[in-house]
Amino acid sequence: MSKKMNRRKFIQSAASAGFLLNLNKPAKTSNSNKTVRWGIIGVGNRGTRFLIDMLKIDELEFPAICDINADRLNQAIDIVKKSKNYTPEGYSGNPYDYRRLLQRDDIDAILIETPKRWHARMSIDGLNADKHVLTDVPGAYTIKECWDLVEAKQRSGKVYMLAENCCYYQQCLAILNMVGKGIFGDTTYAECGYIHEIRRLMFKPDGSLTWRGEIERDLVGNIYPTHGIGPVAQWMGINRGDRFESLVSMCTSHGSLKEYAVENFGGDHPSSKINYAARDMTMTLIKTAKGKIINLQFDQVSLRPHPTTTHFYLQGTKGAFKDEDKEQKIYIDGRSKANTWEPLSKYIQEYDSPIWQRWKEQSADSGHGGVDIFAVYHFLDSVQTGKPAFIDVYDSAAWSAIIPLSAKSIAEGGTVQKIPDFTKGMWKNRKML
Numbered sequence: 001m002s003k004k005m006n007r008r009k010f011i012q013s014a015a016s017a018g019f020l021l022n023l024n025k026p027a028k029t030s031n032s033n034k035t036v037r038w039g040i041i042g043v044g045n046r047g048t049r050f051l052i053d054m055l056k057i058d059e060l061e062f063p064a065i066c067d068i069n070a071d072r073l074n075q076a077i078d079i080v081k082k083s084k085n086y087t088p089e090g091y092s093g094n095p096y097d098y099r100r101l102l103q104r105d106d107i108d109a110i111l112i113e114t115p116k117r118w119h120a121r122m123s124i125d126g127l128n129a130d131k132h133v134l135t136d137v138p139g140a141y142t143i144k145e146c147w148d149l150v151e152a153k154q155r156s157g158k159v160y161m162l163a164e165n166c167c168y169y170q171q172c173l174a175i176l177n178m179v180g181k182g183i184f185g186d187t188t189y190a191e192c193g194y195i196h197e198i199r200r201l202m203f204k205p206d207g208s209l210t211w212r213g214e215i216e217r218d219l220v221g222n223i224y225p226t227h228g229i230g231p232v233a234q235w236m237g238i239n240r241g242d243r244f245e246s247l248v249s250m251c252t253s254h255g256s257l258k259e260y261a262v263e264n265f266g267g268d269h270p271s272s273k274i275n276y277a278a279r280d281m282t283m284t285l286i287k288t289a290k291g292k293i294i295n296l297q298f299d300q301v302s303l304r305p306h307p308t309t310t311h312f313y314l315q316g317t318k319g320a321f322k323d324e325d326k327e328q329k330i331y332i333d334g335r336s337k338a339n340t341w342e343p344l345s346k347y348i349q350e351y352d353s354p355i356w357q358r359w360k361e362q363s364a365d366s367g368h369g370g371v372d373i374f375a376v377y378h379f380l381d382s383v384q385t386g387k388p389a390f391i392d393v394y395d396s397a398a399w400s401a402i403i404p405l406s407a408k409s410i411a412e413g414g415t416v417q418k419i420p421d422f423t424k425g426m427w428k429n430r431k432m433l
């Protein structure tokens, strides 16, 4: 997170000084020269960072930008103005102004970087307006939103992709490659999660709640599942030969967020008196149609040093992989010494993913170790060439459905919840990535 803070400061100072690193360095996404015209919705921290990175891609244009915060909007418009010889149209005023942006016929694709609970609504509206949609995570918050998203995508025929950046970590792509080559045998079990103490992002300086704090106030359950479940679902062939069938979820009591509010804003502050719905640690066990089990964890309020914010473990009949504390270890039957973990680095050259190889150099400056912009490159490849999205609407719906279903399971004392088959049976014939 300290890296993030530095990046945020950099973006702010870079924008205000009118100086943007490497902005003129062109990059290509696919063999197509087709121009893609973007509408960007939400230019806070991530949206601005994406914009700066996307300005380096030479076949992109930015006719329109929307943000309810006029300062953020103007800053983003300035960034484009300084890099291109035109001024994007700005949309600001009320929360539904993005719909005016969607009415433009000079926009091919939208990037959604607004607070989480807006993602589904804006994606559905975007698809209904015949725009390709790239959205930050998660894709949706309710089962109805998941179905509406699937139906809107099917109706529109446009590209929809969830920008789950953790799927693009070099090690996650390499493990996907290895799974495809049968190195792990049959995969049977996985552990994953997002454990990242970000309480300070839940309060404004005066102690009132940010949108992140409001989500903690309102929602119980695994409210941010995709960073952990994304790579694991791809490794396990979810929606591609297998599917999530059911889940059960439990959580601890709530303590850390309230304690933080009392310590920082005093016991009399309204935020110190809220009974936050979200709990400290939430555990969810997911069972697949083929009988595999995934143990998914979520905690963004407990104090725990975290050199990485995600962790992964994969078990197969012929090998295992673990990624904790920045140390990635692997055991391969017949290659590793018996009962001994080896560094993944020993195998990375042999199994490095073609996806990583393709975009690693031009992504080096991007956020989260370069992976943030990978989603943009991959999405553009689909828009320009018609290839299916790497993280499609069925993935987005299945991964996001964990949010409401984990909440329901917890509310009912740990009941088993069926997970809808958003592919309606297509998972049986869809090929592994």
Ligand SMILES: NC(=O)c1ccc[n+]([C@@H]2O[C@H](COP(=O)([O-])OP(=O)(O)OC[C@H]3O[C@@H](n4cnc5c(N)ncnc54)[C@H](O)[C@@H]3O)[C@@H](O)[C@H]2O)c1
Pocket (backbone or CB within 6 Å): 041, 042, 043, 044, 045, 046, 047, 066, 067, 068, 069, 072, 094, 095, 096, 097, 098, 113, 114, 115, 116, 117, 118, 136, 137, 138, 163, 164, 165, 368
């Ligand atoms: N993938 C990742 O690693 C990662 C990391 C951090 C955040 N995120 C997600 O990215 C998204 C953006 O996060 P952020 O940190 O940039 O948040 P942010 O609060 O800095 O930015 C959100 C922006 O959206 C604007 N906005 C809010 N409602 C709007 C509306 N109705 N119409 C137009 N603009 C609106 C806000 O004014 C703000 O500028 C969130 O969903 C967050 O969960 C993803």
